[in-house]
Amino acid sequence: MTDSATWKEAYQKQKERQAHFVTVSGVPIDPLYTPENGAVNYETDLGHPGQYPYTRGVRTNMYRGRLWTMRQFAGFATAQESNERYKFLLNQGQTGLSVAFDMPTIMGYDSDHPRAFGEVGRVGVAIDSLQDMETLFQDIALDKVSTSMTINAPAAIMWAMYIVTADKQGVPSQQLTGTIQNDILKEYIAQKSWIFPPQPSMRLITDIFGFARDHVPKWNTVSISGYHIREAGSTALQELAFTLADGFAYVEAGIKAGLEVDDFAPRLSFFFNSHMDIFEEIAKYRAARRIWARRMKEKYGAKKEESLLLRFHTQTAGCSLTAPQPENNIVRTAYEALAAVLGGTQSLHTNSMDEVLALPTEKSVQIALRTQQILAYETGVANTIDPLAGSYFIEALTTQMEEGAEAYFQRVEELGGVLPAIEENFFQQEIADAAYRYQREIENKDRIIIGINDFINKEKLSIDLLKIDTEIERSQIKRVQRLRQTRDNLQVQATLDDLRTTASSTDNLMPKIIAAVSAYATEGEIITVLKEVFGEYRENAVF
């Protein structure tokens, strides 16, 4: 018979190799987990895959049926160059597209705006108008690929351009599959790419919910994102709790706008980070599914099964990569990818080793994609569903995550909800504190990062980096200026006036935005009109 007391006594007589054992997020970890601390009720806490509360996975057969979607985030320079990179990735066996936009596009400025100076095509592709979107997807059949677009404040505009581009290819909007990130709450909280104040931003989002329900039913209307919250320095628990709190805020906004929860909840999807602590990450994903299902059913009264399913994309942690010895990042990314797959992700982006230094080269992107393919085809991890269920450790961590998240929901509720909590800098301060604590741990060597504070090499960088030609900015500026001269400007003006009127009403904005982009109104022009009506957001920064 096992005897815990005897084991504990014997254990305590021995020396441990360090003073504290904690996760990446600073959560203390016990030396041993047993039936005493890892107990779960299989029926109510786990369930089979595809069964409530979906802890073991959202699909009955998970990767036995279909592998996760390998979706590398890409986009740089001009639409034409990005189009070539997409075709390269599709030829390499990638199964979905993921568009990275440049900062001016993300912030709603045309390439020739003074604020865009030096930033055109730098961190993603520059999209000024429908013309650029048409080029971006030239010779890519939009009924065959699913496309994810990482765009938030101007999401409605980029989505409208995509819908019109598809329409011109002869693909009806009902057939389109993909995702717009469209998660403005995490912008206020973490990534800070906002344009409008919270209220009109939420209205744009509920307009998108309504339009998708009627016209683009297979589209994921929000990718509720923890990724950026984590990159900004949060712990795994904060990532989980703040992301789900945002998710519930969207659900409440949709209901408040008069929609039925089951009309839009099935199209909400999630986006999480995968950091270095393998078990902590797996527990986070499992807890996320369980919390979402429980709340959607019990609190929001969702009836459709799809409303209860937390489907998510994962990206490995950019913030875990190191500039010194960049090749080591391949290994880090592989472990993070493993955690995401063991946690049951629906799609995955693996970072390239050089992303801490520049945008990735074609070679490093290929290695990153191969990392996923090796995981999928060689390691056997996709052979059985949720293989770690029943592990005392994993189940204990999963339960701990759920309890911790519930405690955060309570605090957010006490502050009056997500928007008031943002205004009070609650999330922002929590994240800043966690980021600073993590940095201190590294500098005090409480936490070892290879190549940063131990096992340091003094040699020079040994890999080639991607360079973005500065000529691109000039050619993109010419392109948008030429467009303004050649399009029907009377029609552009008419659609923009119409948009302004609708923005001041409570009518759905999507049809008006589609009309404006179809007339080749630029992103900047549309944003300017909306700014006139909605105003702009200002942050009161804390550190």
Add this chain to the structure above:
Amino acid sequence: MSQTRIRVLVGKPGLDGHDRGAKVIARALRDAGMEVIYSGLHQTPEQIVEAAIQEDVDLIGLSIMSGAHLTIFPRVKELLKQQQAEDILLIGGGIIPEEDAESLIRDGYAEALFTPGTPTTEIVDWINDRMKLNRSKYF
């Protein structure tokens, strides 16, 4: 306010909102006894230089993650020159390839650039050393 406290403006120019590094550095410099002003996000070079002069800082630290470093550092330097405020030291950090960092320093657009993974203590030490040097020059 003590005359000997080093005054620093942590600036976040350009359009990207990745402020983790800027905030961690701002806090580390403050903990090291410096007076720190954080510009907030999405600042133009003009706004940053104006704030630096108004706040009478000894040093500007720019955090740039968007790849616009090759245009922003020269622009800030040029504005400092125009305002006859070249005594304000200009340093920075972010996603800046080594080759670019070397050329920015060589061409005099930045005094020092710190890439991801640099301990904040290294930045604190660098500033303290430089300020000692500068002050002994002028006082």
